[in-house]
Amino acid sequence: MFTLLVGFPHGVMIDAATGKRFVNELTDRLSRSRDMCLEGRDPMVIVGEEAAREFPNLAQCLKRRVVRRYDTIEALALDQAINGTALAATLAAYNQAVDNGVDAEFGKPLGYDKRYRITPPYYLARLKPKIHYCNGGIQINPRAxxxxxxxxxxxxxxxxxxxxxxxxxxxxxxxxxxxxxxxxxxxxxxxxxxxxxxxxxxxxx
Incomplete structure (x- = not known):
C-alpha cells in the first residue's frame, strides 16, 4: 500500500538499472505493470520525507525493511547499486516538474503542491510482481x-x-x-x- 498511497502519487518509479524514470506512475494498472515487468527492468519507487509521513504504517514498513530510508542520494545509490549521477538528475528533473506543475516527460498529473518535491531523507521501496487478481474465469450472465x-x-x-x-x-x-x-x-x-x-x-x- 505504500506504493499506491504515496509512492505512485507523490514519488517516482525508476529502473535501478538506469537510475531513470520509465513510466507515468499514475497511469492505468495494465500499462504500469507491463512497463514494470519488461525483461531486465528492476523497478523501485522513491519518495521524499513529506510524502512518506502521510503513510500511516511507515514505522512498521521501516522496521520490516520493506521501505528503506536514506539521508542522501549517494547513500541510496551505493546501497541499492544505482547510478548516482543518473538518479540525481532524475530527481532534479522531477522536482522541477513539480515546481512547474507539468510532467512533460510522462504526463503525470502533478498540481503545484511543492510539499511533494522529493527531498531528503529519501524513502525507497523495491517493487516485485505478484499475482494480485485474475481477470479470467467462468462466464456468467447478469443473473449470475x-x-x-x-x-x-x-x-x-x-x-x-x-x-x-x-x-x-x-x-x-x-x-x-x-x-x-x-x-x-x-x-x-x-x-x-x-x-x-x-x-x-x-x-x-
Whole structure:
C-alpha cells in the first residue's frame, strides 16, 4: 500500500538499472505493470520525507525493511547499486516538474503542491510482481448464471460470483471492484438460486 498511497502519487518509479524514470506512475494498472515487468527492468519507487509521513504504517514498513530510508542520494545509490549521477538528475528533473506543475516527460498529473518535491531523507521501496487478481474465469450472465462454454446458454441450477468469474473488468481490473463484484453478484446469485424449484429426490414419496 505504500506504493499506491504515496509512492505512485507523490514519488517516482525508476529502473535501478538506469537510475531513470520509465513510466507515468499514475497511469492505468495494465500499462504500469507491463512497463514494470519488461525483461531486465528492476523497478523501485522513491519518495521524499513529506510524502512518506502521510503513510500511516511507515514505522512498521521501516522496521520490516520493506521501505528503506536514506539521508542522501549517494547513500541510496551505493546501497541499492544505482547510478548516482543518473538518479540525481532524475530527481532534479522531477522536482522541477513539480515546481512547474507539468510532467512533460510522462504526463503525470502533478498540481503545484511543492510539499511533494522529493527531498531528503529519501524513502525507497523495491517493487516485485505478484499475482494480485485474475481477470479470467467462468462466464456468467447478469443473473449470475454460469454459461455453457460451447453454447453460451445458462447451465440450470449453477451460479457463480466473485473472482472465479471473468469478463467484468476486461483486460485491466478496475480498482475497488474485487469486493464489490463478490457482494453484488453473490447476492444476485443467492436470490436467483433461492427461486429455483427444488428437484424431487429420486424415489421420493
Amino acid at each position: 448464471q454460469v454459461l455453457d462454454a460451447g453454447r453460451h446458454e445458462p447451465i440450470p441450477g449453477l451460479y457463480a460470483a466473485g473472482e472465479v468469474t471473468g469478463g467484468l473488468n476486461g483486460a485491466c481490473r478496475i480498482g475497488g471492484m474485487a469486493t464489490c463484484e463478490c457482494l453484488v453478484f453473490g447476492r444476485i446469485a443467492g436470490v436467483n438460486a433461492a427461486r429455483e424449484p427444488v428437484p424431487e429426490a429420486e424415489g421420493g414419496a
